[in-house]
Amino acid sequence: MSQPQMRKPIECGVPDHMQYLHPMLARNYGNWKYHDRPRPGVLHHVSHSGDEVWTVRAGTQRQMDIHTVRKLCDIADRFAEGHVRFTIRSNIEFIVADEKKVAPLIDELERNGFPVGGTGNSVSMIAHTQGWLHCDIPGTDASGVVKALMDELYEEFKHERMPNRVRLSTSCCEINCGGQADIAVIIQHTKPPKINHDLVANVCERPAVVARCPVAAIRPALVNGKPSLEVDEKKCVCCGACFPPCPPMQINDPEHSKLAVWVGGKNSNARLKPQFMKMVAAGLPNNPPRWPEVAGVVKRILHVYKEDARPWERMADWIERIGWPRFFEKTGLTFTKYLIDDWRGGRANLNASVHIRF
Amino acid sequence: MAKKPHDTPNLDQLEAGPWPSFVTGLKRLAADKDYMVDLLGHLEHSYQTRKGYWKGGTVGVFGYGGGVIPRFTEIKDEHDQPVFKDAAEFHTLRVMPPAGMHYTTDILRKFCDIWEKYGSGLIAFHGQSGDIMFQGCTTENVQKAFDEINALGFDLGGAGPAVRTSMSCVGHARCEQSCYDEAKAHRKIINAFLDDIHRPALPYKFKFKFSGCGNDCMNSIQRSDMAVIGTWRDNMQTDEALAKKWFAKHGLSELVNDVVNRCPTKAIQLKEIKDVRSGPNLSSVALNDSQALEINNKDCVRCMHCINVMTGALAPGKDRGATILVGGKRTLKIGDLMGTVVVPFMKLESDEDFDKLLDLAKRIVDFFAENALEHERCGEMIERIGLVNFLEGVELEIDPNMVSAPRTNPYVRTDGWDEEVARIRAKSAA
Incomplete structure (x- = not known):
């Protein structure tokens, strides 16, 4: 019997974007002059040609069922000239060439439960990961954490009341696929992996697992007569790096996998150079379905930032001005020994000066 | 049902x-x-x-x-x-x-x-x-x-130790800050690496990202192995009508506190119009009948802050292109790394310019494929072998824009110093 003929893929790569652009964007490609924001959630761009477009930005749940996508398409067809685009933070944008279309479009989006906002000095949608829905190594959920947090931050998404833009991310393991952010919520494991020695030899490429450990805490060992791996628990930093290549080294723990909060990351070069975020709280319980303890810390930090930062200060700029001691004082978070960096190069994060605010 | x-x-x-x-x-x-x-x-x-x-x-x-x-x-x-x-x-x-x-x-x-x-x-x-x-x-x-x-004309992205799917900002399509055609660069580079996307055979993942200006909306500096971030070499452009409109709305306090004082290199000064200088490296724009901003473009680091605040009134220059940074990544396994500069400026206008960008991308991915250890990202490889070895491997010249400061320790052999000085001088004289 002959094999069925397999279809060869067409290696077409990234499609040509010009065919999907709104015609006004195509016409003014590379020729924009300036923009302003008539109201939160709306951008108004003016071209050197004199053409103008209005963009209405709305929040989505990112993980969308086809009915939601079709609903958004219906709205785009009826109110927004049949084109949409998405931002890096999973907001959807509708572009119209007529200012009169803006208000009805906003009404229709809000009527269908899509909040209009996420522009300028707002708290935009949270960059996030897959979590329990789809990831193979998640310590927590992603979509659910984001839904719970965005419910709490809904008004801040819809308004531009922050000193500068606020970018949030969540990540369901320490790899942090969610990325750098003004405030990030990331799983922080607190116990070494629990090893199922019956499975290691069959499932794991042991030298690769040994090589994966950032602190050289893993070594090959014979356990109960079987080739396996063992972890020097005094060395282990509980990062979970061994778990993806070796699932029998279970790092996720319903009780001991906690959540940490990080602040002050930014990728933008505006004012300060791009900054890595810094850990400011840990030990928060992984508490589905709404993670209230995490939401409490995030809201507390946001509240203080909103009250205390000056215009255009991102989280990092604000902390640079007030200093870390006052950050902890104002937010009521506790500075502990675990927040003093002892990783390679960590000495650069110590205060080598007498610059101290009293 | x-x-x-x-x-x-x-x-x-x-x-x-x-x-x-x-x-x-x-x-x-x-x-x-x-x-x-x-x-x-x-x-x-x-x-x-x-x-x-x-x-x-x-x-x-x-x-x-x-x-x-x-x-x-x-x-x-x-x-x-x-x-x-x-x-x-x-x-x-x-x-x-x-x-x-x-x-x-x-x-x-x-x-x-x-x-x-x-x-x-x-x-x-x-x-x-x-x-x-x-x-x-x-x-x-x-x-x-x-x-x-x-x-429908759509293709699978990357997974595993492969060149990965890329992102580029809205850029040319709808942003006045865009310093090169991000989508063109994105498509040209990624579509030249389809074999490395579809058949994972690299030491580990390799990501490209494309942002049109220093605001880096694609988070490229930290989230990509090779970041292409738009910038410009000449003087910032100004628009008097928009500057006056901005000033009339926002006033002197906001101008001083939010624009002048927030410039990280103090390149902006508020001046009486009669005192505004002109010169090959200066930009200026009137805010009303008596006051103006004067910008020393040699001091400016293209951070984008003042342009973000006074969009249109201030704008990137006309001699545009990109800065290339290499080595950004997240935690595993040596800790976070930002990308660092390997090309301070690359013109990105003509098709030949984009060919050069692609050629550089190929050299970098080739060097990565040859030299990185298994499961080692490009930035980790550079940390291990040193930036100079990387630059020599991909045939890029060193430049003081690549460091935030020269070395602070003496642990280096410098017996090639004279030859190196002679080589660089000969090259710059040529």
């Missing part, structure tokens, strides 16, 4: 509240598909036990070695059978979007129809690498779904 839903008391709580609920979406899909009834049960089980239950495997499409993320359930009964049998396989297809993530409703509806037929009906716009994620497909249907998506 699908089978009876499982009790989902935890997930039910995520239907309340004002933000759009993915759970409500999952339930809508579960009304028609047993697949999604069991997916909801699977997810609720995670919520109740606070653990994940998907494991990877090997599922793909004919002709490719990556692009599908296989997921098999680990929730099994005492006979090793899946408890949620209709959702025992829940694979994802990663599909590369158009640069800038623009769509017509027509193409989105076609995606929905395909995914209704072959998949779960759940689509994520977009994953953190920039893929459209068609989430939830059986092994049997992966090829069928891909064939139809592929026929």
Whole structure:
């Protein structure tokens, strides 16, 4: 019997974007002059040609069922000239060439439960990961954490009341696929992996697992007569790096996998150079379905930032001005020994000066 | 009509509240598909036990070695059978979007129809690498779904030790700060690496990202191995009408506190118009009849802050291109790394300019493929071998823009100093 003929893929790569652009964007490609924001959630761009477009930005749940996508398409067809685009933070944008279309479009989006906002000095949608829905190594959920947090931050998404833009991310393991952010919520494991020695030899490429450990805490060992791996628990930093290549080294723990909060990351070069975020709280319980303890810390930090930062200060700029001691004082978070960096190069994060605010 | 839903008391709580609920979406899909009834049960089980239950495997499409993320359930009964049998396989297809993530409703509806037929009906716009994620497909249907998506002119993205799907900002399509055609660069580079995307054979992942200015909306400096970030070499442009409009609205306090004082290199001064100088490196713009801003472009680091505040009144110059940074990544395994400068400025206008960018990208990926250890990112490799060895390997000249300061320790052999000085002088004289 002959094999069925397999279809060869067409290696077409990234499609040509010009065919999907709104015609006004195509016409003014590379020729924009300036923009302003008539109201939160709306951008108004003016071209050197004199053409103008209005963009209405709305929040989505990112993980969308086809009915939601079709609903958004219906709205785009009826109110927004049949084109949409998405931002890096999973907001959807509708572009119209007529200012009169803006208000009805906003009404229709809000009527269908899509909040209009996420522009300028707002708290935009949270960059996030897959979590329990789809990831193979998640310590927590992603979509659910984001839904719970965005419910709490809904008004801040819809308004531009922050000193500068606020970018949030969540990540369901320490790899942090969610990325750098003004405030990030990331799983922080607190116990070494629990090893199922019956499975290691069959499932794991042991030298690769040994090589994966950032602190050289893993070594090959014979356990109960079987080739396996063992972890020097005094060395282990509980990062979970061994778990993806070796699932029998279970790092996720319903009780001991906690959540940490990080602040002050930014990728933008505006004012300060791009900054890595810094850990400011840990030990928060992984508490589905709404993670209230995490939401409490995030809201507390946001509240203080909103009250205390000056215009255009991102989280990092604000902390640079007030200093870390006052950050902890104002937010009521506790500075502990675990927040003093002892990783390679960590000495650069110590205060080598007498610059101290009293 | 699908089978009876499982009790989902935890997930039910995520239907309340004002933000759009993915759970409500999952339930809508579960009304028609047993697949999604069991997916909801699977997810609720995670919520109740606070653990994940998907494991990877090997599922793909004919002709490719990556692009599908296989997921098999680990929730099994005492006979090793899946408890949620209709959702025992829940694979994802990663599909590369158009640069800038623009769509017509027509193409989105076609995606929905395909995914209704072959998949779960759940689509994520977009994953953190920039893929459209068609989430939830059986092994049997992966090829069928891909064939139809592929026929629409869309292709799978990267997974594993491969060149990955890329992202570029809205840029030229709708942003006045855009310093090069990001989408053109994105498409040119990525489509030249399709073999490295579809057949993972690198030491580890390699990501490109494209941002049109220093605001870096694509987070490229930290999230990509090679970041292309727009900038300009000449003087900032100004527009007097927009500057006066801005000043009339915002006034002197905001100008001083939010613009002048926030310049990181103090390149901006507020001056009486009569005192404004002119010169080859100076930009100036009147704010009213007596006051003006004067900018020393030699001091400016193109951070974008003042342009962000006074958009249009201040603007990037005309001699545009990009700065190239290499080595950004997240935690594993040596800790976070920012990308660092390897090309301070590269003109990006003509087709030849873009050819040069592609040529550099190829040299860097080739060097990475040859020299990185298994599971080592480009930035980690550079940390191990030193930037100078990397630059020599990819044939780039050193430049003081690549450092924030020269070395602070004497542990280096300098017996080649004179020859090196002579070489650099000869080169700059040539």
